Amino acid sequence: MxxxxxxxxxxxxxxxxxxxxxxxxxxxxxxxxxxxxxxxxxxxxxxxxxxxxxxxxxxxxxxxxxxxxxxxxxxxxxxxxxxxxxxxxxxxxxxxxxxxxxxxxxxxxxxxxxxxxxxxxxxxxxxxxxxxxxxxxxxxxxxxxxxxxxxxxxxxxxxxxxxxxxxxxxxxxxxxxxxxxxxxxxxxxxxxxxxxxxxxxxxxxxxxxxxxxxxxxxxxxxxxxxxxxxxxxxxxxxxxxxxxxxxxxxxxxxxxxxLNRQGANDLQNIKSKVTKALSYQEFTQVAADGALILDSRDIINKGIIKGSINITQVATLASFVGILFKPDQRIVIVADEGKEEITIIRLLRIGYENILGYLEGGFDNYVRNGGEVQQLNIVDLKDFLDTKDQPQNHVFIDCRNPVEFKTTGIIPGSLMIPLFQIENQLDLIPKDKTLHIYCRSGARAKTAATILLKHGYSDFVLIQNAGHEHIVKEHQIQVQKVE
Structure with a gap:
């Protein structure tokens, strides 16, 4: 599964x-x-x-x-x-x-x-x-x-x-x-x-x-x-x-x-408290007040809300949130329509209860109201390695985990920066280059790109639902071993 x-x-x-x-x-x-x-x-x-x-x-x-x-x-x-x-x-x-x-x-x-x-x-x-x-x-x-x-x-x-x-x-x-x-x-x-x-x-x-x-x-x-x-x-x-x-x-x-030692809040009480549909105006206000915009949509080809972090339903949303953000982080959700409650349940499973609600109508409602959107360049697998004959202007970032680097190797020349270390290694990532970001399946790469967007990066190349092994197979690459 x-x-x-x-x-x-x-x-x-x-x-x-x-x-x-x-x-x-x-x-x-x-x-x-x-x-x-x-x-x-x-x-x-x-x-x-x-x-x-x-x-x-x-x-x-x-x-x-x-x-x-x-x-x-x-x-x-x-x-x-x-x-x-x-x-x-x-x-x-x-x-x-x-x-x-x-x-x-x-x-x-x-x-x-x-x-x-x-x-x-x-x-x-x-x-x-x-x-x-x-x-x-x-x-x-x-x-x-x-x-x-x-x-x-x-x-x-x-x-x-x-x-x-x-x-x-x-x-x-x-x-x-x-x-x-x-x-x-x-x-x-x-x-x-x-x-x-x-x-x-x-x-x-x-x-x-x-x-x-x-x-x-x-x-x-x-x-x-x-x-x-x-x-x-x-x-x-x-x-x-x-x-x-x-x-x-x-x-x-x-x-x-x-929480398990002292006893957590009653699930039904906390669930009813945080499962709130927010209007566009309410949503933008809590976002302006500093809440994390958690985008749990699987497909982000139409763009993302400015300042949001994409952690998808097909990825390990709960554990990613638990690694990247503190338990008291104020969170507002943008989900695929009908998946708002699933996102909330997954956060409550790990004790993240400071949920302010979700945007009613989701991303489409945000766009209809004229909200600011940022775009990510998501390409087909065959085009992922294309550097337009200017390799000096392109950087490849592998955001898998260290054990994956050692197990399957890396695409030669890639920067090895695990997703959970991205914000600690910004000095290694140039802002004046096109960043080709990949992982095993594409999910962590999207999360990494949205984190980098918040830090002022803007030029990305991503692939949808594909990663290291697909790239290696498609382009017949001889991987570089990692000790």
Missing amino acids: NSCTATPAYINTPKAQQIGENFFIQQFQVSCLGQFSYYIESNNEAAIIDPMRDYEEYIKFCESRNSVIKYVILTHLHADFVAGHLDLAKITGAQIVLGPQAVTQYQVKIAQDEELLPLGRAYLRVLHTPGHTLESSSLVLVMDGKDHVVFSGDSLFLEEVGRPDLASKSSGLTTQQLAQLLYNSLRNKVMKLNDDVILYPGHGAGSSCGKAIGAGTVSTIGEQKLKNWALQNITEEEFVKISTDIPAPPQYFFHDVQ
Whole structure:
């Protein structure tokens, strides 16, 4: 999935359904955050693990299954999204459960290591697996004395592990000490599970909670023992070195941890407050007062509102906003008609609540009212490299991430400036040249160009829905390797 739905999406769970008649598992995915949540049911009793803030889909699913939610479980206090545990518990009467050493400002059950939580005919066994955070825990689904499934939270992903740098401020431990805890959690707890135990992780590819999470939604312990670097025969020192060599986390992560610790605002209340249609006059006034104009439109060939930043619906809108802007940033939205609420939900998922509303009628209404528009030169793939026989007047900027530079190389001569470093490296980008900006798919390039527009740059060449690999293939380029 490349887009991000308005509700958590259902993922087929054949592995779990094949092994047990007395329990049922449904996996949910929010792809733009790379986040998985889970519904586990036995004899009409259900548990929800790591629910998203927009909780309605879990309620609907329980109603369709004629089940009652007994537990709402957080594998840890999440940093990358605001969880929906409080709203779910309030509506259903379910018990909120966290692992050992969790500290919250609301009432929860603190489960102990190896504690069994009864669920119908099954049990959920708590495995305390600290390292990502101190309270991080995995849940093992036990039926008839046999371990069937482990929900590993952010301790173990497909071909990766959780980052150990998020709890260093709150725990009093260094990132290296947390990595040591994670190393031992994996070896003393997770790797002792049988190879046939099904593994359901807390995140998939695209999440910032791990350095290079592999593709897929489910695995087994045995498969990960073969494929996951962290489960190989390496020393603690080697593990610490690799797991701590990771880019700085998005700035909103620490904001979300605190929201999950203290308890976020009721979703329906805040959603009704910020979902406001603004007239052209109201919109231009809040923009003039300094609000960020967030343009979430997929297609911007007709131009953009002056001063706006384009972060599209097909990109990872929530995580991009969370990396580029502070959580208290005042935001006003320009969206494709009918997608205003989706944009708002995606912002609320990461705790960005200072939303002033959206422009009624969107971009077209702005144009009809004579609003100032800026243009971007979006060309076909075949024309992207055209320098009009004046290469000295053109600069190519690759705004992908460093790991992508190393994995696939770069177009020779390109400046390597990741999107999230653009504003810190303006001195490297000339204003008197034509800037050909590209990434993997075109989404980050559009965001980068709109950021540069705000800084006085004006001459761009972009491509729609294409990027590095498409350029290399179309023009048969020999890429330059990056060490």
